Amino acid sequence: MGMLRERFGTSTVLTTDLDGYESDWGSKHAGPAIAVVRPSTTNEVSIVLATCDANGVAVVPQGGNTGLCGGSVPLADGHPEGKPTVILSLTQMNRILSIDVDRATVTVEAGVTIQALQEACAAEGLLFAPDWGARGSAQVGGGISTNAGGLNVLRWGSLRSQVLGLEAVLPDGRVYDGLRALRKDATGLDVKQMFIGTEGTLGIVTAAVFALHPLPSTHRTAFVALSGLDALMPFFTLCRSESGGLVSAFELMPEDGIRRVRENAPQAQHPFSEPSEWYVLLRLSGGDEVDEVLAKTLESAAAAGVITDAVLAATSDQEQNLWFIRDEVPPPFTFDEYGNKYKFDMAIPVDRVVEFFDAAGPLVDSIVAGTKTFGFGHVGDGNLHFNMYPGPDADLEDYLTRGEELVGAIDELTWTFGGTISAEHGIGQVMRQRLARQKSTVELDVVRAVKSALDPNNTMNPGKVIPRPQS
Numbered sequence: 236m237g238m239l240r241e242r243f244g245t246s247t248v249l250t251t252d253l254d255g256y257e258s259d260w261g262s263k264h265a266g267p268a269i270a271v272v273r274p275s276t277t278n279e280v281s282i283v284l285a286t287c288d289a290n291g292v293a294v295v296p297q298g299g300n301t302g303l304c305g306g307s308v309p310l311a312d313g314h315p316e317g318k319p320t321v322i323l324s325l326t327q328m329n330r331i332l333s334i335d336v337d338r339a340t341v342t343v344e345a346g347v348t349i350q351a352l353q354e355a356c357a358a359e360g361l362l363f364a365p366d367w368g369a370r371g372s373a374q375v376g377g378g379i380s381t382n383a384g385g386l387n388v389l390r391w392g393s394l395r396s397q398v399l400g401l402e403a404v405l406p407d408g409r410v411y412d413g414l415r416a417l418r419k420d421a422t423g424l425d426v427k428q429m430f431i432g433t434e435g436t437l438g439i440v441t442a443a444v445f446a447l448h449p450l451p452s453t454h455r456t457a458f459v460a461l462s463g464l465d466a467l468m469p470f471f472t473l474c475r476s477e478s479g480g481l482v483s484a485f486e487l488m489p490e491d492g493i494r495r496v497r498e499n500a501p502q503a504q505h506p507f508s509e510p511s512e513w514y515v516l517l518r519l520s521g522g523d524e525v526d527e528v529l530a531k532t533l534e535s536a537a538a539a540g541v542i543t544d545a546v547l548a549a550t551s552d553q554e555q556n557l558w559f560i561r562d563e564v565p566p567p568f569t570f571d572e573y574g575n576k577y578k579f580d581m582a583i584p585v586d587r588v589v590e591f592f593d594a595a596g597p598l599v600d601s602i603v604a605g606t607k608t609f610g611f612g613h614v615g616d617g618n619l620h621f622n623m624y625p626g627p628d629a630d631l632e633d634y635l636t637r638g639e640e641l642v643g644a645i646d647e648l649t650w651t652f653g654g655t656i657s658a659e660h661g662i663g664q665v666m667r668q669r670l671a672r673q674k675s676t677v678e679l680d681v682v683r684a685v686k687s688a689l690d691p692n693n694t695m696n697p698g699k700v701i702p703r704p705q706s
């Protein structure tokens with residue numbers, strides 16, 4: 236590290252007080268680094284990568300460190316081949332380079348946070364569509380590298396579909412400059428795609444050009460009580476057909492989750508005096524027509540018997556309260572008392588979500604009696620944040636001993652339903668080996684061939700995403 240310290244100085248190359256970088260959000264994963272390097276330009280990233288690659292030092296890229304799969308920190312037991320590891324933090328690369336209103340694009344460095352980008356674009360009357368709970372810390376580079384999803388995917392697509400151009404530094408320090416603002420380009424292999432969703436295993440994303448959208452003048456949120464889980468798909472279909480494409484969020488929440496949010500955050504108001512079992516948080520975004528369309532959609536749903544009640548947010552405080560509940564439902568906040576839970580981020584075809592719930596509960600209960608399940612999430616995309624935990628009647632030791640079997644059974648069920656085990660959180664270190672069972676040999680051969688062509692020394696984010704070959 237002496238070389239890099241000499242060149243860049245001690246405010247760029249940190250070697251003490253690294254704890255905050257060495258462990259991730261919620262301190263779930265942690266691993267040792269010999270230094271944290273915080274370059275300010277693409278050229279500096281290039282020098283760091285070339286130096287590390289030439290000197291047998293591994294590099295773990297880190298954005299906002301909010302990833303939920305342990306991708307942004309070194310492995311607890313270090314590099315698989317014993318190399319020292321450096322964390323490369325993109326935090327200093329936080330400039331919005333330009334917003335082009337005519338093209339409806341923005342060019343931005345990787346370390347800009349999602350929220351800062353949303354706000355800057357909104358000030359120009361444009362929408363940067365991706366949005367999720369960690370918006371204040373998560374960075375665009377991290378979002379691109381995990382192909383993040385969130386609340387607005389249903390209407391505007393995932394991070395991948397916003398990326399028009401990209402700049403990345405390859406493991407040997409060469410810079411791929413693909414910062415083009417084109418909506419069409421039919422010139423062969425689209426190199427930028429290799430850096431989207433690959434969590435820094437092929438290089439560091441340093442900047443991107445994103446497509447922007449017209450900023451909707453009106454958003455209206457309704458909190459809707461379903462007549463039962465079976466009503467989910469009919470309600471979704473009805474919303475799509477009646478709303479003329481205005482639906483921008485369709486989030487499923489169980490009463491159990493809301494009860495726990497209110498226990499932890501008493502300021503959260505329950506929208507209804509009489510609870511139901513399942514709710515949908517529905518948002519329409521558009522122009523002046525939004526209120527009328529939403530009212531008609533809800534009327535039709537009530538007439539069809541798929542919803543029993545609905546509350547419309549009439550003020551921004553009410554709107555904030557509804558979204559506060561949704562942001563707080565994720566079990567890290569609500570299920571702490573159970574501990575020992577297993578979390579899933581699967582996606583399955585949207586029309587099979589209810590069937591999946593119906594199958595998953597009995598399946599895990601048949602393996603370890605008393606195992607409970609809990610699910611919520613971006614269900615309009617078929618994306619379930621599904622959780623499993625030992626209920627009060629479960630034998631905890633049996634549950635823990637058979638954890639792998641329980642997780643394997645849910646993964647298998649996901650594949651049986653035509654799904655994927657990671658919809659939006661990525662793979663990191665947590666799901667690396669589980670992924671091997673989802674991908675075909677041909678797919679894994681292609682992935683490994685690309686990795687060894689671009690990163691023959693296994694410098695970039697070792698031990699993440701790409702499954703080890705099975706012996």
Ligand SMILES: Cc1cc2nc3c(=O)[nH]c(=O)nc-3n(C[C@H](O)[C@H](O)[C@H](O)COP(=O)(O)OP(=O)(O)OC[C@H]3O[C@@H](n4cnc5c(N)ncnc54)[C@H](O)[C@@H]3O)c2cc1C
Nearest residue numbers: 298299300301302306367368374376377378383384435440
């Ligand atoms: C409360 C909460 C709610 C969340 N909700 C959602 C949600 O709804 N939808 C969703 O998709 N995610 C969600 N997440 C997960 C997380 O915010 C996303 O995965 C996000 O994309 C991570 O961005 P980050 O900048 O924090 O990346 P990090 O956590 O720092 O890194 C994530 C991965 O990308 C790599 N990486 C980071 N920056 C770069 C770069 N510039 N170049 C190459 N590789 C890089 C890292 O090595 C790591 O493998 C949530 C997280 C929290 C804490």
